[in-house]
Amino acid sequence: GAGVSQSPRYKVTKRGQDVALRCDPISGHVSLYWYRQALGQGPEFLTYFNYEAQQDKSGLPNDRFSAERPEGSISTLTIQRTEQRDSAMYRCASSLFAPSPRETQYFGPGTRLLVL
Amino acid sequence: QKEVEQDPGPLSVPEGAIVSLNCTYSNSAFQYFMWYRQYSRKGPELLMYTYSSGNKEDGRFTAQVDKSSKYISLFIRDSQPSDSATYLCAMRTNTGNQFYFGTGTSLTVIP
Numbered sequence: 692g693a694g695v696s697q698s699p700r701y702k703v704t705k706r707g708q709d710v711a712l713r714c715d716p717i718s719g720h721v722s723l724y725w726y727r728q729a730l731g732q733g734p735e736f737l738t739y740f741n742y743e744a745q746q747d748k749s750g751l752p753n754d755r756f757s758a759e760r761p762e763g764s765i766s767t768l769t770i771q772r773t774e775q776r777d778s779a780m781y782r783c784a785s786s787l788f789a790p791s792p793r794e795t796q797y798f799g800p801g802t803r804l805l806v807l
Numbered sequence: 808q809k810e811v812e813q814d815p816g817p818l819s820v821p822e823g824a825i826v827s828l829n830c831t832y833s834n835s836a837f838q839y840f841m842w843y844r845q846y847s848r849k850g851p852e853l854l855m856y857t858y859s860s861g862n863k864e865d866g867r868f869t870a871q872v873d874k875s876s877k878y879i880s881l882f883i884r885d886s887q888p889s890d891s892a893t894y895l896c897a898m899r900t901n902t903g904n905q906f907y908f909g910t911g912t913s914l915t916v917i918p
Binding site for chain 1: 811813815848849850851852853895897904905906907908909910911
């Protein structure tokens with residue numbers, strides 16, 4: 692595809708439900724990041740994949756959050772037992788090679804999650 | 808204290824003005840410094856990056872890093888209405904995977 696895609700674009704859920712957010716990176720991109728961006732804030736790092744390996748998950752807020760990228764392409768961020776404080780824009784980004792400022796991260800349009 | 812501090816603005820300037828955007832940081836291990844532009848309802852896109860201290864110029868944009876003061880700047884010359892966006896600074900250490908973003912400064916350039 693032309694860019695990073697994410698689905699769904701909007702998700703409204705009730706507190707306590709599980710949600711799964713999908714990221715489809717640019718074809719061939721090795722690196723994949725997940726970020727959370729609250730309104731009026733910059734992206735906050737959640738986790739990083741190099742191919743299928745989750746190399747850094749230090750930004751995941753707690754054990755209700757998990758992510759996978761089983762075949763090194765599409766990634767899913769899962770939030771279990773959602774809470775209202777989980778409401779935010781969740782963005783993924785991909786880049787061709789390993790993390791480097793020279794290596795442009797291409798951001799997806801994001802999934803806006805609202806937990807009621 | 809946040810790793811990266813950035814004044815959220817909003818900043819409003821007339822067309823043609825010089826714009827100065829700034830960030831401060833606390834982690835002296837940061838070596839890579841980036842500026843992203845984010846249009847409304849879009850994802851951030853990389854504008855410029857700088858390694859360690861110094862200046863870098865790209866067209867109307869100039870990025871400056873002062874590591875001794877832990878202070879970075881982005882200057883936009885001859886600002887255009889199309890520059891209206893949120894500008895985010897981001898930083899990284901030499902070895903880490905994480906990019907640390909500022910909160911973003913909202914800029915409006917008035918025709």
